[in-house]
Amino acid sequence: MVIQGFTHDVVVVGASVAGCAAAILFARSGLTVALVERDPDPAAYKRLCTHYIQSSALPVLERLGLDRAIEACGGVRNRLDLHTRWGWIREGEAAPGHPGHGYNLRRSRLDPLLRARAATTPGIELLAGHTATGLGREGGRVAWLSVRDRQGSERTLRGRLHVGADGRASPVARLAGIEARQTENARFFYYAAYRGLDPNGGRSRMWMGEAGISYTFPNEDGLTIAATTLPKALLPDFKADPEAALARTLAALPDGPNLTAAERVGPVMGFVDMPNQGRAAAVPGLALVGDAALSVDPVWGTGCAFALRSAEWLVAATADALLARGPVDRALRSYARRHRRTLAGHAWHIASYARGRRWWLPERIMFEAAALDPHHAGRLFAYASRNIGLTEFMAPTALARAAATVLRTRLAGRRRRLGPRIEAV
Ligand SMILES: Cc1cc2nc3c(=O)[nH]c(=O)nc-3n(C[C@H](O)[C@H](O)[C@H](O)COP(=O)(O)OP(=O)(O)OC[C@H]3O[C@@H](n4cnc5c(N)ncnc54)[C@H](O)[C@@H]3O)c2cc1C
The missing domain is CATH 3.50.50.60 (FAD/NAD(P)-binding domain)
Known part of the structure; x- marks a missing residue:
């Protein structure tokens, strides 16, 4: 035609x-x-x-004039508290290469x-x-x-x-x-909205582990989204009662929320296959x-x-x-x-984690360094919010500096532990 x-x-x-x-x-x-x-x-x-709209989208939202409109609708400026096995890492205010917040709406x-x-x-x-x-x-x-x-x-x-x-x-x-x-995604995903959950001062929380990730995102109107993603081997158990399984999973996390004490608003949503x-x-x-x-x-x-x-x-x-x-x-x-x-x-990085693999050594170093030092925390959040790319985040100099922070802290800890014994000798 x-x-x-x-x-x-x-x-x-x-x-x-x-x-x-x-x-x-x-x-x-x-x-x-x-x-x-x-x-x-x-x-x-x-x-x-x-x-959860990442801070890397803030400049576009501002260009569209939507940042003000989102805030007028009650959109929550999102910042993240991230838990890994090395402890809590807190996303700070705006920094070079990081606009500071996105929105939950x-x-x-x-x-x-x-x-x-x-x-x-x-x-x-x-x-x-x-x-x-x-x-x-x-x-x-x-x-x-x-x-x-x-x-x-x-x-x-x-x-x-x-x-x-x-x-x-x-x-x-x-x-x-x-x-x-x-490419395969080896995990399934469930979430629901709740009223009456501790809003954590408006800060979003994410618990990241090798098995899976859970999070709570405070939204407008006093609602909080609670979500988890877990290996598919756990799906039959989870599917038997998704609401109870979601509550169980989040309650078991360090400082995890008690969903059973809150009111669920809307259905428990889930999907099992999303390559x-x-x-x-x-x-x-x-x-x-x-x-x-x-x-x-x-x-x-x-x-x-x-x-x-x-x-x-x-x-x-x-x-x-x-x-x-x-x-x-x-x-x-x-x-x-x-x-x-x-x-x-x-x-590529997201797809590789979705395969259900263990953390790689550089990832472990970056998480540990971020839990120890605000500079590394800032870089981790700049990457997680997609304000910087993988090659910048994992640049050899950045990795070396993170490794040095980790080593220095571990050695200082060891010296502190050994100190009294040396004195005793
Ligand atoms: C469970 C889950 C949780 C998620 N959580 C997040 C999150 O926290 N943060 C985040 O940033 N992203 C999240 N996402 C991803 C996010 O939802 C999508 O990336 C986003 O919606 C993509 O926007 P889009 O405009 O490209 O496509 P869509 O939002 O999918 O819009 C496509 C549009 O095209 C229209 N359309 C389709 N076919 C036709 C046709 N033939 N003719 C005319 N119109 C058509 C549809 O009606 C629709 O309006 C999540 C996704 C899932 C599945």
Whole structure:
């Protein structure tokens, strides 16, 4: 099928975190955008999410003006207390390379907020209740998408650029024949929201071990999300009574919360199989953002930040070429490179932990050093919040400095222990 002329500069499929952010930023650059969303309900939201938005997304949220809107909805500025077997590590205030906080806000608030912001942004045509069902190429490039409304009427949207922001399953990527690469996740995941849990001064808490990870995230309206991820061998036991098993697991942690003393709000949610998954972030005429490009183990709470940031990178790479009405595929390749360069190390590290392995020696050193010294704690949180990458975090000099901190402290401890004996001799 050949359709004459462009209907929009950019056609974005999916009006959730990644799609709304991309659409708003494209439109603010002066481009026209079709934003296609299969759900007709303006209040629709993603249900499977514990909505810890990492601080690495703060600059994008500020650009979108959403930081103030999130705070107006009661969004909690998130900072983390992290427990490992070396003790508690406390995330501090803003530091170089670390904006200091992200937000905890339920998706039932965040998603409608984003969609309303997109719907009122000049230049965006929001096609709610439209599903992308077809895709066509011309000259080797993705040249148009077809969408169907709920009455069954078809419409063809032809853009200079097409964007799949349609989530992990990404029908658009499937239509374009972009394959997903997957690696095993050896753990399952359960969570629920509670009212009446100790809010820990608004600070999120995470207990990290080799077997699994648990956390509590205080949210707006006095709610706290409690979650755990554990090896699949424990699943039959857990599934027999997920609510009791979740409570048991968290109560057994150092300073762990007592869920049975709080009121559960909403269902206990869980899923048993979520491989880590990635796709090429761009092919000629089409870019993927958010989960469509990369969807990793949710326990790290990276998905929303990766969605917001990848949307921003795409607009930064392509807006000028689109405004100049010139070719955009070179700009698309530059977006894909930035996506890979920034996120591949995180994705690799997350996927390797998801296999259920033991901690590696460098990881043990970094955790121990972080528990001993605020400098190392700062670097650990800069990495965990994805403000710095794996190669910077694990740089040989940083590792050597962390190892020196650990050794010095251990030797000092040993000397203290031996001291009285030496005196006695
Ligand atoms: C259990 C769990 C917990 C999580 N916890 C966290 C967390 O604490 N912090 C965090 O940052 N991330 C978390 N995530 C990940 C996070 O939810 C995702 O990374 C994030 O929602 C990705 O946003 P997105 O916009 O790319 O995709 P989605 O939010 O999945 O949105 C895709 C959109 O595309 C639309 N769509 C799909 N197909 C079509 C079509 N054919 N036509 C039109 N529209 C279509 C959908 O209706 C939807 O609106 C969690 C995920 C899970 C599963």
